[in-house]
Amino acid sequence: MLSDNVNRIVAARVGDPGAIAVAAERRVRAASLLGEHGRAMIIAADHPARGANGVGGDPNAMADRFELLDRLCTALERPGVTGVLATADILEDLLLLGVLDGKSVFGSMNRAGLAGSVYEIDDRFTGYDASTIAAMGFDGGKMLTRIALDDPATPSALENTARAVNELNDRQLIAMVEPFLSSWQDGKVRNDLSTDAVVKSVSIASGLGRRTAYTWLKLPVVDDMERVLSASTLPALLLGGEVKDAAAAFASWGRALKQPTAQGLVVGRSLLYPSNGDVAGAVDKAVSLL
Numbered sequence: 001m002l003s004d005n006v007n008r009i010v011a012a013r014v015g016d017p018g019a020i021a022v023a024a025e026r027r028v029r030a031a032s033l034l035g036e037h038g039r040a041m042i043i044a045a046d047h048p049a050r051g052a053n054g055v056g057g058d059p060n061a062m063a064d065r066f067e068l069l070d071r072l073c074t075a076l077e078r079p080g081v082t083g084v085l086a087t088a089d090i091l092e093d094l095l096l097l098g099v100l101d102g103k104s105v106f107g108s109m110n111r112a113g114l115a116g117s118v119y120e121i122d123d124r125f126t127g128y129d130a131s132t133i134a135a136m137g138f139d140g141g142k143m144l145t146r147i148a149l150d151d152p153a154t155p156s157a158l159e160n161t162a163r164a165v166n167e168l169n170d171r172q173l174i175a176m177v178e179p180f181l182s183s184w185q186d187g188k189v190r191n192d193l194s195t196d197a198v199v200k201s202v203s204i205a206s207g208l209g210r211r212t213a214y215t216w217l218k219l220p221v222v223d224d225m226e227r228v229l230s231a232s233t234l235p236a237l238l239l240g241g242e243v244k245d246a247a248a249a250f251a252s253w254g255r256a257l258k259q260p261t262a263q264g265l266v267v268g269r270s271l272l273y274p275s276n277g278d279v280a281g282a283v284d285k286a287v288s289l290l
Contacts, residue, residue, distance in 0.1 A: 006066050009096050023095040024136045030104040033139060035082040039290035040237060040264030042083040043075045046108035047268060049087040049127065052115040055273040071272045073099050074279045080287035085142055085266060087111065087127050105138040106176055109164055120189045121146050122153035125160055130167035140174025142218065146182040146189065147204055158208065165209030178218035179205035195224045202231040218266055225256040233261065240267030254289045264290060
């Protein structure tokens, strides 16, 4: 089945590139961003475009595109999964496979801040733009927003994020902002996941743009999420990140989802590459929290 899917994708990309636009036009859009359970369950797969292929002890886990697509198809088939977040290369593959009907789709917008680079904070928009997201019939765009007070690239990063927020809001598309208060430590960018830092990042991100009617936040789950989620009235999606203790992670997600602004989960590696290899089981467990 995997080889058949790969052959279909390659045949279309070589012989009929226009099939991607046709598939986007024919795609059945999601009736709502929230599923039957009233919450979003979005699978994230935009890590490779930022050079972040590692999962657990395998630095190249996500580098096998064929396997990644197979895992994505498994996840998207599970009941309760409402959508997907990825870059154009991956979303177009999924369109060609016909697995995005009835799902919300979010395009990843800024990927130039390559993981481990000296310019990681200077995260320019090299992925989707608002006009293409609208033209493809997708539901919104996501932007990673690192706020590093010790890096002079931060004002430009904030300005570019605000511009994307404006362009998405103007088109009545969701602007999914993922903020972190970050700093340089030993030559690497580290995100501060203390409650105070996440609260501050929420305050800054919530004020970006000239309109916020369609702005949502994508936030890490940290200690005292009640205080974090009280820092803004914007709808919030909880990100999973790379999980070392699955039981503890699921418990923390469940507690955070009880807050009124929490609208669901956006999880990638921990569901696509669970330690036991059971993608369907990991996704089903996450859905059960909703």
